Amino acid sequence: xxxxxxxxNIRRGLGGKITDEARATVKNRIQAHAPNLIPARGQLxxxxxxxxxxxxxxxxxxxxIELNDLADLPAALDQHMQSLGITELIMAQDKCLTSLxxxxxxxxxxxxxxxxxxxxxxxxxxxxxxxxxGTLMLYSRAESPTTxxxxxxxxxxxxxxxxxxxxxEDAWNQLREETGGQMPRTVNLITGPSRSADIEQTLxxxxxxxxxxxxxxx
Amino acid sequence: MQIRTPxxxxxxRIALHDVGLQKALGNVKxxxxxxxxxxMARLPEFDALRDQARDVKNHVxxxxxxxxxxxxxKVLENGGHVHWCRTSEDARQTILKICREQNARTVTKxxxxxxxxxxxxxxxxxxxxxxxxxxxxxxxIQLRGEHPSHIIAPAIHLNLxxxxxxxxAHHHTPRSVxxxxxxxxxxxxxxxxxxxxxxxxxxxxxxxxxxxxxxxxTNEGNGDLTQILPNTxxxxxxxxxxxxxxxDMTLFLRLLxxxxxxxxxxxxxxxxxxxxxxxxxxxxxxxxxxxxxxxRSDMVGNDFQDMLRCIRCAxxxxxxxxxxxxGGHSYGWVYPGPMGSVLTPQMIGIEQGALxxxxxxxxxxxxxxxxxxxxxxxxxxxxxxxEFEKHLTPRTARWGLGGWAFMARRPALYRKFSALSxxxxxxxxxxxxxxxxxxxxxxWTDWRDMPAPSGKTFMQQWQEKQxxxx
Ligand code: SF4
Numbered sequence: 038x039x040x041x042x043x044x045x046n047i048r049r050g051l052g053g054k055i056t057d058e059a060r061a062t063v064k065n066r067i068q069a070h071a072p073n074l075i076p077a078r079g080q081l082x083x084x085x086x087x088x089x090x091x092x093x094x095x096x097x098x099x100x101x102i103e104l105n106d107l108a109d110l111p112a113a114l115d116q117h118m119q120s121l122g123i124t125e126l127i128m129a130q131d132k133c134l135t136s137l138x139x140x141x142x143x144x145x146x147x148x149x150x151x152x153x154x155x156x157x158x159x160x161x162x163x164x165x166x167x168x169x170x171g172t173l174m175l176y177s178r179a180e181s182p183t184t185x186x187x188x189x190x191x192x193x194x195x196x197x198x199x200x201x202x203x204x205x206e207d208a209w210n211q212l213r214e215e216t217g218g219q220m221p222r223t224v225n226l227i228t229g230p231s232r233s234a235d236i237e238q239t240l241x242x243x244x245x246x247x248x249x250x251x252x253x254x255x
Numbered sequence: 256m257q258i259r260t261p262x263x264x265x266x267x268r269i270a271l272h273d274v275g276l277q278k279a280l281g282n283v284k285x286x287x288x289x290x291x292x293x294x295m296a297r298l299p300e301f302d303a304l305r306d307q308a309r310d311v312k313n314h315v316x317x318x319x320x321x322x323x324x325x326x327x328x329k330v331l332e333n334g335g336h337v338h339w340c341r342t343s344e345d346a347r348q349t350i351l352k353i354c355r356e357q358n359a360r361t362v363t364k365x366x367x368x369x370x371x372x373x374x375x376x377x378x379x380x381x382x383x384x385x386x387x388x389x390x391x392x393x394x395x396i397q398l399r400g401e402h403p404s405h406i407i408a409p410a411i412h413l414n415l416x417x418x419x420x421x422x423x424a425h426h427h428t429p430r431s432v433x434x435x436x437x438x439x440x441x442x443x444x445x446x447x448x449x450x451x452x453x454x455x456x457x458x459x460x461x462x463x464x465x466x467x468x469x470x471x472x473t474n475e476g477n478g479d480l481t482q483i484l485p486n487t488x489x490x491x492x493x494x495x496x497x498x499x500x501x502x503d504m505t506l507f508l509r510l511l512x513x514x515x516x517x518x519x520x521x522x523x524x525x526x527x528x529x530x531x532x533x534x535x536x537x538x539x540x541x542x543x544x545x546x547x548x549x550x551r552s553d554m555v556g557n558d559f560q561d562m563l564r565c566i567r568c569a570x571x572x573x574x575x576x577x578x579x580x581x582g583g584h585s586y587g588w589v590y591p592g593p594m595g596s597v598l599t600p601q602m603i604g605i606e607q608g609a610l611x612x613x614x615x616x617x618x619x620x621x622x623x624x625x626x627x628x629x630x631x632x633x634x635x636x637x638x639x640x641x642e643f644e645k646h647l648t649p650r651t652a653r654w655g656l657g658g659w660a661f662m663a664r665r666p667a668l669y670r671k672f673s674a675l676s677x678x679x680x681x682x683x684x685x686x687x688x689x690x691x692x693x694x695x696x697x698x699w700t701d702w703r704d705m706p707a708p709s710g711k712t713f714m715q716q717w718q719e720k721q722x723x724x725x
Contacts, residue, residue, distance in 0.1 A: 040339035043494065043548045047320045050556030055321065063321040063499070066314075067465045070500040073307050076300045076509070093519070129536075151537040154450045170520035179534035187479045205505040220333065220466040222532050223483070226524035231476040234516070235392035235408065236434045237415050238282040244391055245442060246476020246523065 072206045079169035079204035086168045090201045091254070093171025097229030098242065099250040107133070107195070107255050112141040114193060117251060118158060119143075121191060127152050128160040131180040134195070152184035159185040160193040163252075164215070165208050166201040170228055173252070174208050176216070177223040186225055192247040194227075197255045256374050256402055258603050260587035263610040267581040276582050279414050283405070287573035290517025291624070298513065308510055309628040311503050312564035319555060319563075322464045322497045323546070329467025333529025335542035343373035346547045350375065350456070350489060353543055354384050357487050359453035363445075365471060365478030366390040367458030368406050368567065369547055370491050371589045372602070375456075386456075387448050389477040394441055398425045404583030406590065407515050407569045412582050445477070455481040455539065459492035460566070461507060462544070465500040468528040469544060472511060472521045479525055488527065488539040493547045495563040507566055510626040514568040550602050558637045562597050564627040569594075571621035571631060577614050586611060593621035593631040600638050609647050612638035670714050677708045 048055065081089060094101050104113055118126065126147045128134055139147055152159055161181055163173040173194055177183045186192060202208050212224070231246030242248060259266065270276055295301045315322055327337040340346035354362060362379060364370065364386055376386045376397070388397040392410035396403060398421050403409030410418070418437055423430035426440055457478050459469035469490045471478045482488040498504050512518040530542040554560055572578040572592025583591035588608075590598045596615060600608030612635035621631040642648055643656070662669045684690045684707030710716065 039341045039345055039548075042341050043339050043546075043552050044320045044323070046548075046552035047323075047494075047555050050552065050554075050560075051317065051320070052556065059318055059321060063318050063325065063464075066499050067325065070465060070502050072502045073311070073506040074300055074303055076298060076304075078298070096519070097522070154446050172520060172524075177532075177535055177538055179536065182535070182537045183479070183483045184537045187476050187483065205508070206502055209501040209505070220468055220526070220528040222527070222529060222535055222538050224468075224526040224528075225479070226520075226526075227522065228520045228524075229522050231474070231522060233391045233438060233475045235390070235395065235410050236418050236437060237279070237413075238286045238408065238411065239434055241434050241438050243442070244438060244475035244477065245389065245445065245480055 070209075075204050075206055076169065079167075081168070081203055086203050087198060087201055089203075090166050090168040090171055093168065094166075094229070094252060095171070097171050098232075099171065099229045099252050101252045101254060103254045105255075108137065110195065110253055110255075111137055111139050113253060114160070115142050115145065117193075118145055121158075121249075123157045123191065125156075126158050126160050126193075127156050127185060127189065129180050129182055129185060131162055133162060134160060151182040152188040154188060156189040158191040158193060159189040160195070161185050163194050163196040164200070165211060166196045166252075167203075167205055167208050167226070168201055169204045172226050172228040174212070175225045175227065176212065176221040178221060183223045183225065186227065187246050189247060190243075191249040191251065192230075193251045193253065195253050195255060256371060256377075256589060258588050258607055260599060260603065260608050260611060263585060263587055263614060266585040266587060267614070270581040270585045275414055275417070276412055279412050280579055280582055283408075283411055283573055284579050287515075287517065287570075291514060291570060291573070292517075294513035294517040294519060297519070298509070301510075301513070304506060304509055305626050305628060308506055308566075308626055309564060311498065311506060312627055315498060316495070316555060316560060316563050319494065319497070322499060323494060325464040326462050326467055326497050329464065330529065330542070330544055331467075333467050333542075335467065335529040335544060338543065338545045339548070340545060341548050343547070343549055346373045346491065346545055346549075347375060347378045349545055350491065351379070351382055351384075353487065353489055353541075354379070354454050357453050357541075359384055359487075361385045361387060361448065361452050362454045362456055363387050363389050363449055363452040363481045363485065364393070365455070365457035365473070365481040366393055366409070367456065367491055368403070368589060369458055369493050370456065371403060372549060373491070373547060375491070387445070387452065389445050389449065389481055390473075391438060391441055391475060391477070394445065395421060398422075402584070402589070404591065405569060405572065406567055406592075406594075412584060449480040449484050452481075452485045454487045454489060455483075455485040456489045456491055457482050459490050459496055459544075460511065461504050462492060462497040463499075463501055463504050463526070464497055466526075466528055468501075468526040470504060470524060470526045472508070472524050474516075474518075474522045476523055479523055482525075482527060483538050486539055487541040487543070488530075489543045489545060490527065491545045491547065493549065494551050495565075511566055511568055514566075514570040514624070514626040554601060559597060559601055559634055561629050562594070562601075562634060564629055565594055565598075566627060567594075568626055570624040570626065571629075574620045574624050576616055576618060576620070581614075586614075593635070594629075597629075597631060597634040597638070600641075605638060605641055605645060606647065609638070609642045612636070612642070670712070673712045674715065677712055681707050683707070
């Protein structure tokens with residue numbers, strides 16, 4: 038009932054009947070999903086795009102560590118976790134992570150599950166990086182549960198250099214391609230660690246989400 | 256929320272004398288405008304994006320029915336539910352029904368002004384369900400039994416000391432004035448609540464027709480914990496939030512954070528589309544979108560249609576001298592500042608909301624910073640006209656305006672009268688050149704002195720100049 042009333046009211050305001058032309062306009066706009074004005078900032082050749090991503094991610098207070106090879110990740114994590122006194126790393130059954138040789142983790146363990154209250158650190162991969170704002174794009178699926186992105190104190194993220202796009206428009210197109218146009222349940226765009234300025238407008242890091250976001254650029 | 260808008264004048268008077276509030280309001284004036292300006296300066300395309308955003312919104316409003324239908328179809332396709340609610344009461348009942356189906360005892364909430372608008376928290380409490388606000392600012396004011404005084408910084412009316420007192424009283428912890436410690440306390444206390452909640456309620460910044468997604472834009476991550484941990488996620492939002500495509504949403508995202516907090520981008524922009532998929536190991540099973548109308552569909556095609564473009568960035572209030580002087584609570588209902596002065600009369604009725612469109616200096620700052628070019632001063636003037644038509648304007652003001660209109664239509668008489676009043680005002684001012692009091696406009700002269708007209712009237716000067724050939 039409410040639906041008919043609301044739509045009827047809108048139609049009255051718009052001056053009556055729906056025309057075929059209006060239907061076609063809406064359909065075409067959605068099908069075309071054409072970009073609007075894209076800022077020049079993100080439209081760069083690969084090397085500058087990478088530099089922009091690194092700058093913007095650091096500006097957002099993410100820690101960014103460059104590695105030559107994914108195989109170097111366990112040792113790098115061992116060091117970082119050591120400095121924070123973390124002994125357990127929660128990660129998903131993401132083959133590209135689980136297949137690594139984790140023996141460099143000394144006196145620490147990896148656990149494969151979703152995240153729970155109390156977890157100190159998680160490790161995930163990012164689907165893409167967006168240079169324009171230094172943003173990570175992750176989306177929910179069996180090998181990427183969303184809780185890993187929010188509950189732990191420290192979120193470690195692996196991003197491959199070739200997965201950095203310039204602007205959001207590129208990211209949406211890649212996501213459409215990757216998922217066959219079927220939006221995943223959750224798409225997370227993450228730019229830096231959690232923060233709040235709700236007390237006297239003074240910025241404090243680590244509100245409810247991760248206090249630290251560490252990006253390993255491979 | 257109780258409507259206290261008719262008491263605007265009294266509330267504003269008290270606010271002006273509230274030392275703590277005045278100190279806190281300094282944080283608005285000294286913070287947001289500068290940050291917005293800096294963010295704008297870093298994006299040369301900012302103004303061009305604003306023009307496009309206005310045009311896209313106008314296109315959406317002109318096809319609002321079709322985009323809403325398309326959005327609904329996509330949500331259903333992804334296994335979600337859409338509930339259309341004409342009034343606040345419809346929305347409250349719908350939400351209660353969903354909560355009851357889940358046997359919900361506690362509900363966590365991300366920041367949402369629409370749930371303020373429909374007075375959801377009080378209603379849930381009355382029905383035995385405990386709503387828990389999880390945004391830090393919202394959490395603070397919920398403990399204090401207050402309502403947001405700003406649409407993106409709900410606790411902006413408070414100082415550090417106030418928060419320290421509130422947490423000390425409610426958390427039974429030693430009183431601390433370290434914002435870090437205070438935030439940590441809130442973080443720890445809310446962690447268990449996130450996990451224990453049966454239902455999570457968030458708002459939405461935009462709804463994407465192309466995909467049936469809703470998006471929340473936040474910095475804390477509380478909205479995400481609110482929606483991924485419980486079994487049911489309810490998005491409570493309003494019909495004007497729909498945009499056609501992900502690309503269109505991107506256009507608005509580029510404007511929203513910069514206009515609001517001056518950030519290049521908020522920390523968490525999260526899209527939600529339907530419930531858990533096969534293979535997903537976490538996330539809610541059930542996904543509901545409650546689409547609230549509450550007077551918005553009436554604005555399509557009326558004088559206030561432009562207001563439907565609003566993306567709730569708060570730039571207008573951050574730059575408003577009236578908001579900056581009296582704060583959000585003085586406005587007496589959910590939406591403060593210039594956008595509130597236009598929306599409130601539409602939602603609670605001009606009879607109750609009439610004072611707000613009058614609480615403006617018409618400096619035009621709000622319109623100049625609005626990312627979607629809403630002509631806020633013009634819309635406030637429309638309300639004043641409606642107020643006048645409905646005979647809600649105070650009698651002295653009506654007489655004054657009536658008298659002025661009579662004269663304005665008789666130029667010769669007008670000129671004589673203005674020359675005469677000029678002389679009279681000069682006489683009243685005496686040697687000092689300032690008038691301390693003018694009958695019937697005490698509301699103005701009680702606070703300031705009026706400079707006496709120093710020369711001749713405009714018409715006198717014009718004629719003299721014409722004659723002397725300048
Ligand atoms: S009216 Fe404009 S400036 Fe004010 S909140 Fe809405 S979009 Fe922002």
